[in-house]
Each structure stands twice: as structure tokens, then as C-alpha cells.
Amino acid sequence: MRRIPLPVLAAAALVLVTLALALVFFVVPNDADQGFSQRIFYFHVSIAFTAYLCFGAGAWKALRHLWKRDPRADLESYVAVHQGVIFGVLVLLTGSIWAKISWGHWWVWSENQLVLFLVLFLFYAAYFMLRFSVDPGPQRANISAVYALFGVVLVPVSFLAIRLSQSLIHPQVFTRHGPNFGGWILAAYIVSQVAVLVLAYTLYRVELAGKLLDLRLRELRLA
Amino acid sequence: MTTAETYVTAAYCVVFGIVLLYVVIIALKVQRLERDVDALAGSAAGKAAGEEKRDG
Numbered sequence: 671m672r673r674i675p676l677p678v679l680a681a682a683a684l685v686l687v688t689l690a691l692a693l694v695f696f697v698v699p700n701d702a703d704q705g706f707s708q709r710i711f712y713f714h715v716s717i718a719f720t721a722y723l724c725f726g727a728g729a730w731k732a733l734r735h736l737w738k739r740d741p742r743a744d745l746e747s748y749v750a751v752h753q754g755v756i757f758g759v760l761v762l763l764t765g766s767i768w769a770k771i772s773w774g775h776w777w778v779w780s781e782n783q784l785v786l787f788l789v790l791f792l793f794y795a796a797y798f799m800l801r802f803s804v805d806p807g808p809q810r811a812n813i814s815a816v817y818a819l820f821g822v823v824l825v826p827v828s829f830l831a832i833r834l835s836q837s838l839i840h841p842q843v844f845t846r847h848g849p850n851f852g853g854w855i856l857a858a859y860i861v862s863q864v865a866v867l868v869l870a871y872t873l874y875r876v877e878l879a880g881k882l883l884d885l886r887l888r889e890l891r892l893a
Numbered sequence: 894m895t896t897a898e899t900y901v902t903a904a905y906c907v908v909f910g911i912v913l914l915y916v917v918i919i920a921l922k923v924q925r926l927e928r929d930v931d932a933l934a935g936s937a938a939g940k941a942a943g944e945e946k947r948d949g
Contacts, residue, residue, distance in 0.1 A: 691905075707897040710904045717908070756915060760908055767904040771897055873915065880922050887929050 676879070679872040686865035693858040701855075707771040712858055714764040716866040717757050718787075722825050724754030724870065725794060729822035732815035744811035745885070747818050749878045751797055753870055758791040782831040790824040797821065 694712045701708035731747035734740060765784065766776045778784060797817055804810040851859070894902070 705897055706895065707901055709901050713905065713908055756911070760911055763907045763911075764904045767900050767907070771900045869912070873912075873919075876919055880919060880926065883926055884922075887926065887933065890933060 673875075676872070676875055679868065679875060683865065683869040683872045686861065686868050690858065690862040690865040693854070693861055698854045698858045704772060707768065710764055710768040710771075712862040713866065714761065714768060715859070716863040717764065718761045719863065720866050720870045721754050721757035721761055722829060723867070724750050724757060724874075725790070725818075725822055725825055728754060728794075728818045732818035735811060735815045736819075741811065742882075744815060745881050746878060747815060748801065749874055749881060751794055751818055752877065753874050755791065755794050755798075756873075757870060758787075758794065761787065762791060783828070786824070786828040786831045790821070790828045793821050793824060 690712065694709050698709070698712075700706055728747045728750035731743045731750055735743035735747060765787075769778065769784075770776050797814065800817055801810060801814045804813055
């Protein structure tokens with residue numbers, strides 16, 4: 671399969687992020703319940719889904735590595751998990767800011783959704799400690815792949831936490847009947863989601879290209 | 894600016910600040926890789942020149 675060239679991806683990310691910001695700040699009306707502060711939602715939720723997707727991609731590549739013993743898959747899994755952790759930091763920070771405006775607190779420990787996302791984030795943050803505590807080679811790749819696969823179990827738990835929780839503090843925006851919003855709000859959300867996904871994929875490709883180049887250079891030095 | 898506007902601006906600035914920081918880190922790594930490539934090319938050129946001198 672032919673890959674989209676990186677400059678095209680980067681340009682698409684720039685255009686989409688600009689369009690998303692224009693929609694969020696100049697087109698979408700103020701939310702009836704939360705007012706202006708609801709505008710954090712567009713990027714916060716998009717980033718959260720992207721983080722879940724990155725962890726999922728990391729697990730898929732890990733499975734591919736264990737299955738086919740493809741060394742490139744290990745590197746791809748590592749980069750996907752790295753992206754997931756970066757987007758995880760963004761979810762926690764934007765969520766905290768939104769919590770401060772809406773609930774008056776930076777963090778609410780009684781909220782399952784928040785705590786489970788924190789657990790998911792810390793689990794994947796520990797992935798790097800594990801990975802770099804083992805010498806480079808097949809053993810490191812195998813241990814990392816097993817860990818990345820285990821972690822993905824936490825993704826549906828974290829996603830379903832709002833539905834499992836008895837508390838209704840955290841808003842439930844996606845139900846079995848579809849999203850709880852429509853019109854410009856839905857359009858802005860879709861554009862923001864696509865923009866964040868394209869941005870994440872661009873960053874993934876840039877980081878992966880750097881890692882592959884580094885690997886080839888090391889091989890050349892040894893040759 | 895209202896309190897809500899300040900917080901929303903802060904949230905978006907945090908997002909772009911972290912993405913920018915990530916891009917800067919990647920750019921620094923690419924610079925290091927460029928230096929490594931230059932060093933490797935230099936040593937390969939030196940090696941080739943040495944072999945040429947030895948052969949003839």
C-alpha cells in the first residue's frame with residue numbers, strides 16, 4: 671500500500687486544525703448549560719479518542735510483532751504507545767482545566783472516568799520504564815509487546831467507565847442512540863476529531879521515520 | 894476576558910504548547926541524526942581515500 675507523503679499529511683493537519691479552531695471559536699454557538707467553557711469539549715474528546723486509538727494501534731503492532739516476528743512492528747508499537755502517552759497528557763491537562771471551570775476542582779477522585787483514564791495513562795507511562803530497563807534486542811521487543819497488549823484491556827474499561835459509573839458528573843456525550851448533540855456542534859466535533867487524528871498520524875509518521883533512520887545509522891556504524 | 898474564556902484559552906494553549914514542544918524535540922533529534930550522517934559520510938570518505946592511496 672502506498673503511503674501518503676509526509677508534507678501532504680502535515681499540510682492537511684495544518685488546514686484541518688485551523689478549520690476546526692475557526693469552527694470552535696467563531697461558528698459554534700455557546701452551550702445552553704456550560705456556556706463558553708464547553709468549547710474545550712471539541713479538542714478534549716477528540717484527543718481522548720485519539721489516545722485510545724494510539725494505544726489500540728500500539729497493541730495491534732505488538733500483536734503483529736509477536737505473531738510475525740517483524741522487527742519494524744516493535745518500533746511501530748513503541749511509537750504508537752509514545753503518541754498515546756503524549757495525547758494522554760493532553761487529555762489529563764485539558765480535562766483538568768475543564769473540571770476547574772465546570773466543577774470548581776482540578777481533579778475529582780470519586781469520578782471513575784478520570785481515575786480509570788489516569789490508571790490507563792500511568793500503565794502506559796510505565797511501558798517506557800520497562801522497555802528501557804531491558805537491553806535492546808528480541809527480549810526487549812517481546813516484553814514490550816506483551817505489556818502493550820495487556821494494557822489495551824484498560825481502553826474499553828476506561829471508555830465505558832462513564833456508563834458503568836453511578837455518578838453523572840462527567841457528561842455522557844455518546845449514547846447507544848448516537849451523539850447527544852447535532853448541527854454545528856456535531857460538525858465542529860467531527861472536523862476537530864479528523865484534525866486531531868490527522869495531526870496524530872503525522873506526528874507518528876515523523877517520529878517513526880526518525881526512529882527508522884536512527885536504526886539504519888546504527889547498523890551502518892556497525893557494518 | 895471572562896474566567897471561562899481565560900480557561901478555554903489556557904486549555905488550547907496547553908495543547909499547542911505541548912505539540913510544539915514535541916515538534917522541537919523531534920527537530921533536535923533530526924539535527925543529531927544529520928550530524929551522525931555527516932560523521933559517517935566523513936569516515937566513509939576517509940576510508941575510501943585511504944584505500945585509494947594504498948592501492949595506487
